[in-house]
Amino acid sequence: MTDYAFGKQPPEGGRICVVGAGFMGCVIATLYVHHGYDVVICDSNPAMLDSYSQRARPIAAGLVESDAQVEALLQRVVRQASLPEAVDGAFMVHEAIQESLEIKQALFEELDRLCPDSVVLATNTSSLPISDIAKRLSHKERVIGIHYVTPGHIVPVVELIHSPTTPPELIAWARAMVKSIDHVGVACLERPGFLVNKIQFAMLTEIYRLMDEGLATREDIDDAVRLSLGPRLALWGPLLTEDLIVSKKTALAVTDSIYQQTGDETYKGRKVLRDLVAQDHLGAINGAGWYRFKDTPEEVVAKRDRQLRALLDWLQEADPVGELNVR
Numbered sequence: 001m002t003d004y005a006f007g008k009q010p011p012e013g014g015r016i017c018v019v020g021a022g023f024m025g026c027v028i029a030t031l032y033v034h035h036g037y038d039v040v041i042c043d044s045n046p047a048m049l050d051s052y053s054q055r056a057r058p059i060a061a062g063l064v065e066s067d068a069q070v071e072a073l074l075q076r077v078v079r080q081a082s083l084p085e086a087v088d089g090a091f092m093v094h095e096a097i098q099e100s101l102e103i104k105q106a107l108f109e110e111l112d113r114l115c116p117d118s119v120v121l122a123t124n125t126s127s128l129p130i131s132d133i134a135k136r137l138s139h140k141e142r143v144i145g146i147h148y149v150t151p152g153h154i155v156p157v158v159e160l161i162h163s164p165t166t167p168p169e170l171i172a173w174a175r176a177m178v179k180s181i182d183h184v185g186v187a188c189l190e191r192p193g194f195l196v197n198k199i200q201f202a203m204l205t206e207i208y209r210l211m212d213e214g215l216a217t218r219e220d221i222d223d224a225v226r227l228s229l230g231p232r233l234a235l236w237g238p239l240l241t242e243d244l245i246v247s248k249k250t251a252l253a254v255t256d257s258i259y260q261q262t263g264d265e266t267y268k269g270r271k272v273l274r275d276l277v278a279q280d281h282l283g284a285i286n287g288a289g290w291y292r293f294k295d296t297p298e299e300v301v302a303k304r305d306r307q308l309r310a311l312l313d314w315l316q317e318a319d320p321v322g323e324l325n326v327r
Contacts, residue, residue, distance in 0.1 A: 008173070009176050009180070010091065010092070010173070010176060010177045010180055012036065013036050013037060013038060014037060014038065014090075014091045014092075015037070015039075015040065015089045015090045015091060016032050016037050016038070016039050016090055016091070016093075016094060017039075017040045017041075017042060017086045017087045017090040017092075017093045017094070018032070018039060018040070018041045018042070018093075018094050019042045019043070019083070019093060019094070019095045019096065019097060019107065019111075020042075020095060020096035020097035020124075021041050021042075021043035021045070021048040021049055021052050021079075022048065022096065022097075023055070024096045024124055024148065024150075024152065025041060025096040025097075026041075026052060026055050026056040026059060027056075027059055027148060027151070027153050028094055028096055028124065028148060028152065029041045029052075029056070029077050030056045030059045030060050030063065030073065030074075030077070031059075031152065031153055031181050031183075032094075032181065033073060033076045033077050034063045034064070034073055035180060035181040035182070038076075038078075039076070039077045039078065040077075040078045040080050040087075040090070041077055041078070041079055041080070041086075042079075042080050042081065042082075042083055042086035042087075043081065044081060044083075046081060049079040049080075049081060050079075052074075052077065052079055053074045053075075056074055056077070057070060057074065059153050060073045062153055062154065063153065083110065083114065084114055087111065087114050087115055087119070090115070090119060091118075091119060091120065092119065092120040092121075092122060092177070093111055093115060093119060093120070093122065094122040094123075094124065094146060095107060095108070095111075095121070095122065095123045095124060095125075096124040099125065099126060099127060099128070101128050101132055101133070104123065104125065104128065104133050105132075105133060105136060108123075108133055108134060108137060108143065109136055112137040112138055112139055117139045117142065119142065120142055120144065120170070120173070120174075121134075121142055121143045121144075122143075122144055122145070122146040122174070123143070123144075123145050123147075124145075124147055124148060125145055125147060125161070126147055126194075126197065127192070127194075127197070129163070129190040130143055130144065130145050130161055130162060130163040130166070130190050131163040131164070131165070131190060134163070140163075140165065141165065141167055141170070142170065143163075143166075144160065144161065144162055144166060144170055144171070144174050145159065145160065145161025145162070145190070145194075146158060146159075146160060146161075146174055146177070146178065146185075147159040147160075147161060147194065149196055156182070156184050157183070157184050157186055157196070158178040158183045158184065158185050158186070159185075159186055159188055159194050159195055159196060160174045160175065160178070160185045160186065160187040160188070161188055161189075161190050161194055162187065162188075162189060162190065163189075163190050164189065171187050174187075175187070199238075203225075207221055222321075226315070226321075227312070227315070231308060231311045231312055231315065232244075232245070232308065234311065235307055235308065240290065240291055242283065242289070242290065243283040243284050243289035243290050243291055243293075244283070244284050244300065244304050245304075247283055247285050248273060248276045248277045248281065248282045248283055248289060249277055249282060251273060252269045252273050252274065255267050255268065255269040255270075255273070256268070256269050276289060276290070284297055284300045284301070284304075285297055
């Protein structure tokens with residue numbers, strides 16, 4: 001691998017090829033062009049290219065202020081049916097095609113032949129291991145997952161999925177790439193579900209179980225999450241939330257209690273939690289948990305309560321569920 005991409009910032013205003021003009025391809029291409037990159041979107045289906053502007057218009061409208069700006073943005077995305085012509089001069093090719101391993105492998109083999117080895121090959125896969133996608137490539141080290149979370153033009157987090165052999169320099173480069181479009185990269189070694197879906201479906205699986213067993217209504221489940229877990233997670237994430245609200249000793253006791261009652265290994269207190277308790281890293285209550293706190297426990301609690309109260313007041317005033325008019 002040359003040092004053209006690794007260890008350096010993405011070239012300002014450089015050329016990116018997005019392969020696949022479906023919904024996610026439209027999102028990704030529009031985001032990149034909005035942030036100053038020259039973008040070519042490629043699809044073997046002419047109808048998908050012809051309808052790009054129509055389908056991407058609502059995405060662009062959320063990024064700029066006027067209809068004229070929307071049209072200007074969409075016109076800057078070049079549509080190209082020929083893959084060799086589309087990738088010519090690109091510093092990165094971002095694949096957003098059908099979620100099929102065989103189809104992706106075939107495309108990446110072709111990209112590996114077409115693109116100089118300095119070109120980063122990114123995939124928007126939401127489930128497939130990077131090492132499997134790159135299995136038959138000569139330059140496996142330049143393949144990385146850059147996975148946008150729907151709706152990608154609004155949600156700022158982008159998963160950076162890597163294999164055990166991905167160079168650290170490429171992961172750092174990918175962080176810089178998504179930062180350049182005002183998104184936040186979160187790196188994860190390839191595994192089923194990656195980060196977001198692994199966490200999301202762990203929660204949903206438990207919710208499906210509650211519904212199956214008739215233990216709570218859909219409304220009570222949604223209210224329980226959106227008015228307790230949801231605001232705290234939105235403000236601080238799960239690990240900092242735990243530091244802020246509960247001693248690690250209590251957290252361990254709760255997980256062990258559920259395990260003893262159910263026999264479900266999922267709830268058995270993990271080594272990482274037991275290690276924190278053994279080290280007396282209990283959270284904000286004594287200044288160190290998953291994180292270390294500079295302020296006193298009293299100061300931390302005051303800030304915690306102020307932030308949470310403000311968000312809950314906003315949720316009550318905004319009434320987002322009522323606005324959706326569901327039944």
